[in-house]
Amino acid sequence: MPLQTPESFADVLIIGAGPAGLMCANALAAAGGIEVRIIDQRPSKISVGHADGLHPRTIEVLQSYGLAERMLREGSRMYMCSFYNPSHTGGIEFTTRVPDVTVPTARFPFKIALHQGAIEDAFLDSMAQHNLKVDRPVKPLAIELSQDQEQLHSLSSYPIKVTLARLDAATDAEKLEVVHAKYVVGADGAHSWVRKAFGVTMDGDQTNYVWGVVDMVPDTDFPDIRHRAAIHSTNGSLMIIPRESEKVRLYVQLSGEDFVDPGTGRVSKSKSSPEKILEVARKTLHPFHISPLSDIEWWTIYMIGQRVASKFSVEDRVFIAGDACHTHSPKAGQGMNASMNDTHNLAWKITQVLRGWANPSILRTYESERRKYAQDLIDFDKRYAALFSGKARTSADQDGISHDEFFKAYKTASGFTSGMGIHYGPSMIVNAKHQCCAENLVVGQRMIPQIFVRAADARPMEIHDLLPADTLFKILIFLGSANEESRLAEINALANELSSPTSFLQRYSADGQPSASVFDLITIVAGNKENFNYLSIPQVFRPHWSKVLLDDTDVTGKVGGDGYKMLGISSESVTFVIVRPDGYIGMVAPVAALQDVHEYFASFLLPCHGSSSL
Amino acid sequence: MPLQTPESFADVLIIGAGPAGLMCANALAAAGGIEVRIIDQRPSKISVGHADGLHPRTIEVLQSYGLAERMLREGSRMYMCSFYNPSHTGGIEFTTRVPDVTVPTARFPFKIALHQGAIEDAFLDSMAQHNLKVDRPVKPLAIELSQDQEQLHSLSSYPIKVTLARLDAATDAEKLEVVHAKYVVGADGAHSWVRKAFGVTMDGDQTNYVWGVVDMVPDTDFPDIRHRAAIHSTNGSLMIIPRESEKVRLYVQLSGEDFVDPGTGRVSKSKSSPEKILEVARKTLHPFHISPLSDIEWWTIYMIGQRVASKFSVEDRVFIAGDACHTHSPKAGQGMNASMNDTHNLAWKITQVLRGWANPSILRTYESERRKYAQDLIDFDKRYAALFSGKARTSADQDGISHDEFFKAYKTASGFTSGMGIHYGPSMIVNAKHQCCAENLVVGQRMIPQIFVRAADARPMEIHDLLPADTLFKILIFLGSANEESRLAEINALANELSSPTSFLQRYSADGQPSASVFDLITIVAGNKENFNYLSIPQVFRPHWSKVLLDDTDVTGKVGGDGYKMLGISSESVTFVIVRPDGYIGMVAPVAALQDVHEYFASFLLPCHGSSSL
Known part of the structure; x- marks a missing residue:
């Protein structure tokens, strides 16, 4: 006789414990009085690499949850950005060094670099104080949203039924469970299961820009190694992000043909290695030298995709957030920031609705506010990535992108790259009449x-x-x-x-x-x-x-x-x-x-x- | 057959775990590589009342040990001082409100009020990270300093023998122990056992000013209840210190005859009560009302003594510090500050000598620097306390102390009351030639x-x-x-x-x-x-x-x-x-x-x- 599948109830079920899911879970747990459940299919949290940039607005948001102190203490700060361009004698040379954040009202006039694991830790520690832990490794198997209008409009009903499977590491067996939820937040990444389950499409394109990333402690005579540095060379572009402790991250532009699998058209990690990426970086940085002082902590390669989900919500009961609804290039440091700000926007609305303070119609503003922002972000990213990944202008090649062109784009981009430019249009909760x-x-x-x-x-x-x-x-x-x-x-x-x-x-x-x-x-x-x-x-x-x-x-x-x-x-x-x-x-x-x-x-x-x- | 008394060795034995002893213990423990022992005869640390003021220089010092953050977070801050004086219509009236810290270079332009227990906690937590705990309840029974010059001058010798008794709470029995120490720091308070053991005298006098202190959450219409407020009335003087949470401390001048035991000439706590002190406070504050919203958290009465020990060191092997070598009035907020700064001055010197970095002769500068400071402090305190405890001038009584007189003293006192005025004279470690x-x-x-x-x-x-x-x-x-x-x-x-x-x-x-x-x-x-x-x-x-x-x-x-x-x-x-x-x-x-x-x-x-x- 089969055992009965256990059933439980949650006000909010969050699927995915990356930055978007954790921001949501922490906000709901801190609000108090809400039954929150958060699951993740990875057996443990990530500890190195991945996203690493906090822009000034995100620091302000983290501060509003009492979580910025730790980032400010542990992270590396980028106050300025340096620019290097092709020199007349070959190789690159220093062009200029300017403030990285130019929005005068920024409370924190810098960006923070800190590995994603440390940022997630801050959320996990805060959640623990509210007795909330990530349930892992647990993956969703099925999701069903009631079509009953009465149920959909009743605050006391649990119209979403999600079947979960917990993986038992010892036996490799899956234990099933059914969760009935009032709301579900799919914060389950670029390949979002929740998004696919509801057939939500991603609009946009893949570019053909291929980049490699390496995290390491460098030995170098490059003078701006502790600044964010944007380097245009005849060998391609490169960006330096100084990291916590003595580490730096290099974003290195690679030539697509060497790293893309011609069969799939996708980047192939097996065709690449940190040594190959560093080899390109060394050429790009010439006449400066760079080499790792220690093992490579983390590395990856990627092709830039620029896509936005066609909708962010299903019946205002199921929401998708973070990478599940927008992907773009990482060098403008937007990915994790946009993700956390998605659920920062959503969590208080769900809370006020669950408490009976606000009309459920405010939930519609999640999509209207965040999807508009994601689209603007992608539009910006397309222009910015094209400039940064394009060929540098030199005396020999006048068709390339000039420093002035890039620098102008850099400056006008400050609203986006700082996060200060987020501007929600008129709605029931935004009234600009006066x-x-x-x-x-x-x-x-x-x-x-x-x-x-x-x-x-x-x-x-x-x-x-x-x-x-x-x-x-x-x-x-x-x-x-x-x-x-x-x-x-x-x-x-x-x-x-x-x-x-x-x-x-x-x-x-x-x-x-x-x-x-x-x-x-x-x-x-x-x-x-x-x-x-x-x-x-x-x-x-x-x-x-x-x-x-x-x-x-x-x-x-x-x-x-x-x-x-x-x-x-x-x-x-x-x-x-x-x-x-x-x-x-x-x-x-x-x-x-x-x-x-x-x-x-x-x-x-x-x-x-x-x-x-x- | 009696058991052998156990013997042990310590580089430094600290007697007394108040602010002076804890500052010393933490500094030595954080330095690393030093065998430190700290004992206290109280069975547990104090949790309410007692000293409560940190002046700006002490905050800087705590910051240099990484300990200020907590005080800054938990304490109440006094940015301004308000003055009230007798009004023409009876009672008191607002005179002026000015910055409390007027030294322009103060990094922290305020004082902090926080109960002594919270300050001690910061030290105890930091010490715990260095595996040091206060050994209690343990009291010293005998101390013996070798007179052998060779021993006194050898860094490898332990010339001080201290007999300790540990009180067993269960059996009330005392367990003896002998500690051989290179250095002893007597931070054992105003009635210092160490000071008396070496026959060090206290120079100075007792005043006849009697004050009462009450800590409480007030219900009041006094507009400056969250400022430090100095009140002169025809009924005596009063000082308000806003405290952490919603608490305040009142220092209330009492008429000596009502609270002093004529037999001993000392204040008698049995002749007093918080109700009696509040009764005086109410009269002094008229026409404003004040009453406790909750129980009185802590209270005391005291007579101001102004004394300095004749010496601070015996053979540069035994040192006394804190209240053991200086007592003065608490209202200028100096006691705990002077105490912590004593051992802040001493700890690095002992460390450098123990490490063989510095010549033991630098230890002489402890007394030359800190005793001079204590004397200056007492001189200042005499003038300040006399002004503050003196009669207020009114239209009817032109012999009293005018606001202008007191205010002038208040302003010139800023170097002392902020701690910024500490100035160590020329010595082997202070060279002002250039x-x-x-x-x-x-x-x-x-x-x-x-x-x-x-x-x-x-x-x-x-x-x-x-x-x-x-x-x-x-x-x-x-x-x-x-x-x-x-x-x-x-x-x-x-x-x-x-x-x-x-x-x-x-x-x-x-x-x-x-x-x-x-x-x-x-x-x-x-x-x-x-x-x-x-x-x-x-x-x-x-x-x-x-x-x-x-x-x-x-x-x-x-x-x-x-x-x-x-x-x-x-x-x-x-x-x-x-x-x-x-x-x-x-x-x-x-x-x-x-x-x-x-x-x-x-x-x-x-x-x-x-x-x-x-």
């Missing part, structure tokens, strides 16, 4: 960093640190100056309005108080630390002493200040800045448009969240 | 912070972070600009000289290379990150790629730069700045005085350290 009341903030982009001084204790606080990824919308109330009598009347009137039961602050809150459960409120006053008394503003603006900030410098006079000016906000009236749980600006509004703020939240929040299943 | 070649550095004071940019990777580096308390002297070579041809000749000549076997760099180094074992070398070039090639300077100046810094801003243009100007060093010649292992400047010298640098080190370093017992 954009003009905060001129230097862009609705749909991430809140920009700014240091304010806490009124009660004069401690300088980076506003980003007050916008943690804790599933709450942040209501920043820029109260303006609170000195003149006329302003006080306006401020008191607003306090009364916000305290009324019809105000959004009260309407979406269980206990009738501006509670911390749905919103986090921060008040920013144009005042100074020497004489402002934070007890002088109405109670509704200061749910706790730590929530009142001043637009002033710190005691040294060197940190903070000019915040209203930097953000382009008037200090003569009240302005609302609504920051989504993922750090993106959902709306800005002047006090006169308070009704629009009410309507913004009314369009997707559910007034009574007592009915939630959580 | 002071003029680095105008804004003070030989004998701590190296001032400055951000430089690392040449190889353009990463901004705070020079303090390159001066860890790792027992090594740091040789900072300010090479000046390296652009002109004429400078290169000078730089190459210096490189040859430093590479010669008679150079101090080679002379005190076991392997004939500028090794990391006795010195750490950092080269600072007046160059810019866009085009400087760190491989262009001679090898002796760059033992590792990370050791070459540039005096330039970081990529944002907002951090670093102007270092030569800030330190008052010329960029047209070479200047040496020698930083002691404890972060204090031992010497500055122009390249022309290289011979004086040789002589400085020759005066206390031992050329051959192969003969060490370690």
Whole structure:
């Protein structure tokens, strides 16, 4: 008699424990109260090689989960990028060295190189604190999404049935299990099983650029070995990424015919070796020498593919994320970043829906926001990869790509390569109607960093640190100056309005108080630390002493200040800045448009969240 | 037949595991290769109350041991100090609010409040990584220092015999043990057993100022409850120290007659209670109200004593440190800071002597440096405590102390209250002969912070972070600009000289290379990150790629730069700045005085350290 297949239930089942899956799992586990399950078919996590770059926006996002500290401590930082080009005497020569991150609002004006395993460790350790582990080696065998509309629209139903197989290493036997899930996230890589199971196609092409990658500790006289360096030579291109400890990674352009299997048209690892890749690198770097001081830690070769999945979601119940829905060239350092930012975008939405706070329709914005971004990224990548993989112009070959051409592309690419350019278009959660009341903030982009001084204790606080990824919308109330009598009347009137039961602050809150459960409120006053008394503003603006900030410098006079000016906000009236749980600006509004703020939240929040299943 | 008393040997036996003892134990354990033993008679460490203030210099010192991060995360920070004085209508009123730390070079422009137990935990955790634990409850019964001059002068001898008793909690029996030690550090508090055992007297007086202390979570409408606040009222003085979490500490001036036992002349805890102290506090704070929101976490009363031990060392084999050699008022936040800085000063000296690097005569500088500091501190404390404990001037009482008088003292006290004023006078390890070649550095004071940019990777580096308390002297070579041809000749000549076997760099180094074992070398070039090639300077100046810094801003243009100007060093010649292992400047010298640098080190370093017992 066969044993019954065990069955279990999960709010969210995540398939794949790479960066996209781990970001999702950690965010849901940290949110609390959600039954999360994460599986991976690899028996253990990777420990060397693979993706290794964190761009500045991703560092900000990791910081919002309390996970950046470790990356900042362990990783190698790239502040500048050096350029080398063909010299007149043969070989290459130094051309210029410029800042790698040119977006002025970057909180972290550098990129971090750190192997993927270390980044995954940070997530795994954080998940462990929330009692969540990756279940491995477990692979999915079958997935079935109910077609019953009632089930699909009921928050209490588990419309997805997934059959899993656990591999027993000792006996090689597979143990089956059935999981019933409310939501499934397929973060299972470029060859995504989830994507294929639902017949989602990948749109786009393979290029014919072939690249090799080697990780090693180098012995070299190349002066920019600790900078990111982009090298164009007559022998092909090469990029250097300085890594943690003494390591570097080389991306080496290879000539396709030597490394591609003519039968399959695919790169063939068996036709290659780290020695062959290094041989090309040595020629490209001439007259500088380079050789490994130790064993090659990791290596690979690849052909650049540039593809986006035709859809990112099935019925807003099954989502795909990360490499499962976009592939592009690794040298612009986007792969892992785009992947983690996919699920960063998704996790809070699933959480708010599961809690009964938000209407399930907000889940549609996952595809509209992230697929648009992925398409833009691929378009950018096509231009960038073509320039970087193209032939270098020399005095002998005037048809090649000039340094000026590449450099121009490099500079305009900064929004993408830093991640700061992510801009979500108008939707139920992005309302740019009153954009003009905060001129230097862009609705749909991430809140920009700014240091304010806490009124009660004069401690300088980076506003980003007050916008943690804790599933709450942040209501920043820029109260303006609170000195003149006329302003006080306006401020008191607003306090009364916000305290009324019809105000959004009260309407979406269980206990009738501006509670911390749905919103986090921060008040920013144009005042100074020497004489402002934070007890002088109405109670509704200061749910706790730590929530009142001043637009002033710190005691040294060197940190903070000019915040209203930097953000382009008037200090003569009240302005609302609504920051989504993922750090993106959902709306800005002047006090006169308070009704629009009410309507913004009314369009997707559910007034009574007592009915939630959580 | 009685059992034989067990005997053991230790390089250093530390008696007392308060802040002074723990700083010493951790420093010696981290140094490595030293047999350290630390005992304490309390059965467990304290967990609430007691000392709680870290001044900015102590934070820098903790940072040099890698221990500041936790204090910065867990502690409450005091950026400003508020002053309240008698109002014309009775009660008190706000007078002014000013920065608490006014020394412009403070790296951490604030003080930290955190209970002593948390600070001790940081040491205990760090010690555990070096396999050192506090042995407790163990108390010393007898100590004997050999009078044999040969033994006293031999590094291989153990001239101190200490008899210890371990209390067995179960049986109440004492188990004896004899420890033979090379050095003993008595960090056993104000009633020091070690001090008394050697008949060392305390010079100074008891005041008649009586103060009460309460730690609690307050309910109050006092606007400066999260600032350090100094309150003078007609009812006495009061100081508020905001603490970690929501707690505050109140220091409340009490009228002596109510709390002093007339028989002993000492304060009597039995005559007092937290309620009585709070009753006084409430009157002092009128018209503001204050009451505890929770139980009183800790409380005490004390009379201020201001005393310094007549000597800090016996034969440079037994040292006393911390409260054992100085007591003063707690409100200037000096006690724990002075204590930790005592053993911070001592530990590297003992380490270098034990390793055979330095002549034992450097141990004499412990007393000369720290006793002088303690005396200055007491002198300052007498003036400060008298002002703070004195009567406040009011319109009715013109004889009291005015706000202006107190405020002036407060401002001039900043060197002491921040710890930045610590200035060690000339000695074998402090040589101010060439002071003029680095105008804004003070030989004998701590190296001032400055951000430089690392040449190889353009990463901004705070020079303090390159001066860890790792027992090594740091040789900072300010090479000046390296652009002109004429400078290169000078730089190459210096490189040859430093590479010669008679150079101090080679002379005190076991392997004939500028090794990391006795010195750490950092080269600072007046160059810019866009085009400087760190491989262009001679090898002796760059033992590792990370050791070459540039005096330039970081990529944002907002951090670093102007270092030569800030330190008052010329960029047209070479200047040496020698930083002691404890972060204090031992010497500055122009390249022309290289011979004086040789002589400085020759005066206390031992050329051959192969003969060490370690």
